Amino acid sequence: MQILNEIQNGIKDALLSEYNHTIPVESVLISQTRKEFTGDYTIVVFPFVKALKSNPVEIGNTLGKYVVENNNSITDFNVVKGFLNFSLSPEYWKGQLAEISSNMDFGSHPKNGKKVMVEFSSPNTNKPLHLGHIRNILLGWSCSQILEKAGYEVIKTQIINDRGIAICKSMLAWQLYGNGDTPKSTNIKGDLFVGKYYVLFDQKLKEEYSEWQSSEKGKEVYASSHKENQSEENFFKAYKNTYFNQYSILGNKAKDMLLSWEAKDDTIRNLWMMMNSWVYDGFEETYKKLGVSFDKLYYESDTYLLGKKIVEQGLNSGTFYSEDDGSVWIDLEDAGMDKKLILRSDGTSVYITQDIGTAQVRNNDFGVDRMVYVVGDEQDYHFKVLFQIMKRLGEPYADDMHHLSYGMIDLPTGKMKSREGTVVDADDLVKEVIEEARNSSAERGEIGEMDKVEQEDILRKIGLAALKFMIIKIQPKKRMIFDPKESVDMQGQTGPYVQYAYVRIKAVLRKYNQNEVGSYEAYTKPNEFEMALLKEIVEYPSLIKDAAENLDPSSIANYSYNLAKTYHRFFHEVRILNAESEPAKAFRLELSKVVARVMQGCMELLGIEMPEKM
RNA sequence: GGUUCCGUAGCUCAGCUGGAUAGAGCAGCUGACUUCUAAUCAGCAGGUCGCAGGUUCGAAUCCUGCCGGGAUCACCA
Structure with a gap:
């Protein structure tokens, strides 16, 4: 954000002018002021204490005075211990709101011209999708959306283990x-x-x-x-x-x-194609229900022989070496890993050979700058090895290969095992969660008046939101426990909670006459509830950037929950349509619109749809 | 055993590129619907941030060691 740079530069200038001390701008630590203190943004003064040989409060006062005098947007400052808090003018904040509300693309970063391929889901064709796949799919989908919003061109793919x-x-x-x-x-x-x-x-x-x-x-x-x-x-x-x-x-x-x-026996191949096509129809139905799709499919039956050419290249370049029995290896001991087999002594390829080959094929197909693999954490080592090999083979994208590793989902009784029939089936779960939304809704009766189709659509959105939010809000790395017997929450830190904040805004917007609303120019000073919302909203673009960099959808979920919470509080404390003045009403309506847009944007990144009523 | 991830309230989790008094939700207790939707809001209670050292003006956050749990270490995929 512009203002943050201005403050940092102001501090830098102040240090030079008042103390003749030079520092790099980036070294000025700036953060949002905590709620308990007055101010909007805070500078930590401690790092300068040693060099300036003065006490933190005095430095804070000197710097604060200088910055306030030299920046029109900054009206005031105070120093608590070693913390220098700045307050920005109401005009600045109103300007922010105006800017955000006029920018329909708020939060999106400009195209960076880079292509990234995200692989997720990757099912086997011998069994249906289960809860574990759901976590994988949601992470992958959401990650793709985030990367796109952050400026990448994204190619969503899955490799289907069909043989x-x-x-x-x-x-x-x-x-x-x-x-x-x-x-x-x-x-x-x-x-x-x-x-x-x-x-x-x-x-x-x-x-x-x-x-x-x-x-x-x-x-x-x-x-x-x-x-x-x-x-x-x-x-x-x-x-x-x-x-x-x-x-x-x-x-x-x-x-x-x-x-x-x-051996490509016709009878077997036909049987195989027939049975796989059944499976694909089933998968398609589940993906549709979950609201995800792919841009490109790769099949293991096409890729499992790949990678042999690479072996030759690698042998020539000395990256690989062969043993007496004809097997081919790579020695990764100097990188802290073991020796790894690349080709069996009978000349056939192994898992990692396929993966090397597949990566190259993908680059040939699309010319990617980055690759993201969404795969469970039991394969951490495999990907570490794969990425290292790609580097040594000199692949251009090798430095930007990432494994989005996530923990398994356990049941209260232990691990899910398909052979023991303890897996939670994806379709069953989706159905259940919609039923739970129905039960919760029945107690309220808000949507009882609508026609059946509309009702079902809303219940589906609520149920899926509950399920998706529950899974995505947890940091990918962590294992999670899921109890199928316990119903999915609809209250508190949940998807429906965020949806409800949005629905409340929509209800208000439906009630007022657009023409009645004037300008909020004359609104003198936003109150604490409005300020809290504004401060959260302005963070949205940098949130997207961080989420894309860290490949972490959970940060988006947590942000949207916090924003919804702030809005619910605002909604409870402040009248919108019966505001004390016309400018206040205009301001709150505009603010609400922007909040709704940001929340919808966040939820879209998570693959969650917003209902208009609930 | 080597490597790696995780350990924060009764439960589920935020916070981790070092900053102010460690935050939410659920569960428990109390209060708020003739008001823009109570799937909401306000409050009470709940903590040796696994343990022990270290670095620092300052550590849940960084480093080392230990404890507990998971994963991985195939000419399987």
């Missing part, structure tokens, strides 16, 4: 037990339908395994391979993977299927 043994399990189970059912014939959502067969496969495998354990072969294996003191139960638990790979009929069939898939 591998997992989807083969679903396919096989459907082949064996599906009786030709389809999502249409059973009226089950596509992703749920396919997920059902994934679970079914696991069940059948378990049955097969437990039968095998009591067979001749099973007993023999246990007798010859178990460790001393290892119970049968523990042994077979640990042996599960080996069983799947060596003895399991289902396991072998699934693996055969994967091989056929890789």
Whole structure:
């Protein structure tokens, strides 16, 4: 903000003029004055004490006097201990309001000409989306919106993990037990339908395994391979993977299927395409409900072989090295990491090889300056390694690769596990939260008069706001606990609370006649409630900048809550339409309009829609 | 074990690029709807900021060590 620079420069000039002391402008610490003290902005004087060999209060007074005399917007100052508080004139604040209200793009930063690709969601096609995906999706979406507002051109993408043994399990189970059912014939959502067969496969495998354990072969294996003191139960638990790979009929069939898939066998490919298309229809429905979309999709089936060319380049440049068995590695020990395998000894690529290749393809496709990966924190190390490798390969965007890492969502009973059926399904959750909005609304009856369609739309907005806000307001890094049995809050620090502040403004704006409102030029001095709002609003642009820099949507959520809180208080304490004077009324209406716009802007960044009534 | 993240009120969380007396919400208690929508507002109560050192005029914030919890350390993805 302009005024902050003016104050900082004023301090710098004052130091030079009064003490003949030179400092860089940036070293002047400036912050908002705390509510308990008079003033708008505060300078901390302590850092100058040593160099000036004087006491903080005296320095504060000297500097304050100088700055007030040399700046028209600054009318007064006071010094408390080492803190120098400045007060700005009512004209300045009225000017701020006028400026903000005339700037329809307030908060948006000018285009910076940079492209950033944000990857989020990235589901597997063998099971439906769950609560964990919701956190990922909301963070990714919101981050994209924030970056756009901060001046970037954003490309939203997801990589769909559509191949591998997992989807083969679903396919096989459907082949064996599906009786030709389809999502249409059973009226089950596509992703749920396919997920059902994934679970079914696991069940059948378990049955097969437990039968095998009591067979001749099973007993023999246990007798010859178990460790001393290892119970049968523990042994077979640990042996599960080996069983799947060596003895399991289902396991072998699934693996055969994967091989056929890789060999591009027509029958398998067709089955695969059919089942995946069911899943995509299901995903699309969920994304739509959540209000998110993507600009570009990448499929693992297209990218899983990528990256081999890079290996050659890397070997030539000496970034990679090969072992005697033909495997390719990179040594990252000097960067505090381990040696990392890039290519298996059989020449096939691993996860990170794909990721290297995919990053390059994306850059070829779009020419990106930055990349953001929204992925859970269990992959922190993976991304650290990936980014380091990209740097060593000399990729131009490598210094601007970011992992927006977030903590898992736990249930009160522990972790969510899809195999144990303890996941909270995304669609179920959305449905539930809308029901909760319905219950809360029924107690109030504000929207009871409206027609059904309009009502449903509002309930949907409220329910989703509650859900989204609850998740986004928590800093991404933190793990969070979610209790599906406890209803999502609609009161207090919540999405509906912010929506309600907006709705109150809309209600007021609906009631007055536009033509009646005059100018607030003659409004002499904004009161404390109006000032509190103004001071928060002017922070909006720098909030966006910080949120974009830190990739932190939670700061937007917290800001919008605070703004709503300040407005609710203002609304309670101050009359708008029955204001004491016409200028006061005009001022409050203008202020309310601006608050509504900023709140709506914030919520849009979080993917939350505002209702006009509730 | 190495690396890394987290630890703030009964619960869920802000605050962390060092600044004034550590803030909200929920839950509990008290009060405010003939008023622009009470999904609101005001108040009470609730804290060794995990522990111990250090740096500093000043530490919840930075550094070191420890304790507790999570993640990760595959020729898996």
